Amino acid sequence: MSNSLESCFLPFTPNRAFKKKPRLVTRAEGMYYFDAAGRKILDGFAGLWCVNAGHNHPKIIEAIKKQAAECDYAGAFMLAHPVTFAAAERTCAMMPGDIDHVFFTNSGSEAVETAVKIAVAYNRARGKTSKTKIIGRERGYHGVNIGGTSVGGIPSNRAAFEHNFMMGVEHLPHTFSLEKQAFSQGQPEWGGHLAEALENIVASHGADNIAAVFVEPVACSTGILVPPKGYLQKLGEICTRHDILLVFDEVITAFGRMGKATAAEYFGVQPDIICSAKGINSGAVPMGATFMRKGIHDALMQGGAYAIEFAHGYTYSGHPLACAAALAAQDVYRDEKLFERAAGLEKKWSDAMHALKEARHVIDIRAIGLMAGIEIDPGARDFPNVPSRAMEAFEKMYWEQDVVMRFTGNVLAFAPSLTVTESQIAEMAEKLKRVLESVK
Numbered sequence: 497m498s499n500s501l502e503s504c505f506l507p508f509t510p511n512r513a514f515k516k517k518p519r520l521v522t523r524a525e526g527m528y529y530f531d532a533a534g535r536k537i538l539d540g541f542a543g544l545w546c547v548n549a550g551h552n553h554p555k556i557i558e559a560i561k562k563q564a565a566e567c568d569y570a571g572a573f574m575l576a577h578p579v580t581f582a583a584a585e586r587t588c589a590m591m592p593g594d595i596d597h598v599f600f601t602n603s604g605s606e607a608v609e610t611a612v613k614i615a616v617a618y619n620r621a622r623g624k625t626s627k628t629k630i631i632g633r634e635r636g637y638h639g640v641n642i643g644g645t646s647v648g649g650i651p652s653n654r655a656a657f658e659h660n661f662m663m664g665v666e667h668l669p670h671t672f673s674l675e676k677q678a679f680s681q682g683q684p685e686w687g688g689h690l691a692e693a694l695e696n697i698v699a700s701h702g703a704d705n706i707a708a709v710f711v712e713p714v715a716c717s718t719g720i721l722v723p724p725k726g727y728l729q730k731l732g733e734i735c736t737r738h739d740i741l742l743v744f745d746e747v748i749t750a751f752g753r754m755g756k757a758t759a760a761e762y763f764g765v766q767p768d769i770i771c772s773a774k775g776i777n778s779g780a781v782p783m784g785a786t787f788m789r790k791g792i793h794d795a796l797m798q799g800g801a802y803a804i805e806f807a808h809g810y811t812y813s814g815h816p817l818a819c820a821a822a823l824a825a826q827d828v829y830r831d832e833k834l835f836e837r838a839a840g841l842e843k844k845w846s847d848a849m850h851a852l853k854e855a856r857h858v859i860d861i862r863a864i865g866l867m868a869g870i871e872i873d874p875g876a877r878d879f880p881n882v883p884s885r886a887m888e889a890f891e892k893m894y895w896e897q898d899v900v901m902r903f904t905g906n907v908l909a910f911a912p913s914l915t916v917t918e919s920q921i922a923e924m925a926e927k928l929k930r931v932l933e934s935v936k
């Protein structure tokens with residue numbers, strides 16, 4: 497294998513800095529990565545919030561191998577392998593309420609684009625042709641395609657594309673206030689009223705023009721923003737009252753991260769559409785999924801007997817290897833009771849993370865399910881010319897403490913596999929405390 501790193505343009509990575517001092521792993525197992533020298537590195541981030549069953553789970557690997565040997569691929573348009581239907585039935589059964597159909601994609605970004613199109617197509621199919629606007633939220637992350645970037649609300653992701661966005665998108669305010677919510681345990685008391693901003697948007701744009709509201713139940717990529725008490729319920733009520741679809745982007749939260757199959761179930765709120773990816777097959781093969789309520793699917797089943805009901809799809813929608821991995825992952829989640837395990841660890845997890853309150857630079861801690869964001873004071877640095885304080889901490893964790901975590905802006909984050917042990921949780925917290933002591 498060539499050793500040149502030059503040709504590959506890495507995603508969401510400072511490429512030039514990475515190539516000067518690359519972090520390369522060559523093997524993974526359970527909670528650990530290994531590098532070429534055999535160094536064992538604790539993965540505190542489940543890959544990228546996805547390897548919920550732990551790395552290289554033998555049952556998932558075996559299912560992929562078996563499927564590859566039997567039928568590597570079946571033309572996804574007009575043809576399918578039975579494993580695709582089996583994965584659809586199995587994963588739909590995990591969804592709340594009458595969500596009982598799924599459109600498969602290859603990523604979370606594609607699951608979001610698919611949801612945008614389904615929301616508009618559904619309204620068109622039932623004669624509500626003016627219901628086309630999509631409401632997103634500030635600080636939302638809905639992937640990187642143009643639809644998701646338009647609906648999303650992360651300024652640095654949007655900055656270069658102001659003239660390329662999808663039309664007809666409005667944004668709700670985000671729900672975070674450092675002043676009012678710092679160090680809240682669980683859901684913050686303050687902020688539920690912010691859902692009422694949806695009423696203002698409806699008042700100015702008209703419910704007849706709005707197709708859907710897209711939110712992440714927990715805004716993960718922007719630094720683990722936990723929804724204030726009552727917020728999601730209120731959004732749901734307003735959507736129902738105005739006949740607007742509620743779309744939960746659960747690319748991170750579905751399939752165990754919250755100790756339940758979905759955040760919808762965790763918070764007791766019924767959305768109309770759920771976008772998923774990552775944990776659906778424990779990250780082993782690229783896969784995304786857009787789940788929808790029965791009524792949405794049924795409304796789309798129109799036209800002549802040979803009409804294509806929804807002109808949309810990807811060459812790799814429902815890819816046999818991804819679906820085989822999804823079925824095996826669901827078996828592992830059930831047999832090893834991993835969602836229950838995550839739920840049982842949630843309090844200990846939150847306590848361990850909140851114990852970092854006294855660590856240097858820390859200005860807030862947010863923990864829910866099996867994820868946590870530790871916000872630090874950025875200090876005065878000439879970022880992006882020198883690493884931010886968060887990046888320095890991330891690099892020290894990797895090179896000096898043998899732990900992978902993540903950072904987004906000034907928020908350091910952990911989101912381990914659901915197989916994480918109490919001693920590994922303690923190790924992550926202790927090592928981060930030590931590192932923050934030494935960060936400039």
Ligand SMILES: Cc1ncc(COP(=O)(O)O)c(C=O)c1O
Nearest residue numbers: 603604605637638639745747748
């Ligand atoms: C809420 C949410 N939506 C969409 C995406 C995009 O998923 P992908 O990177 O698989 O395209 C992510 C990725 O982290 C996400 O967290």
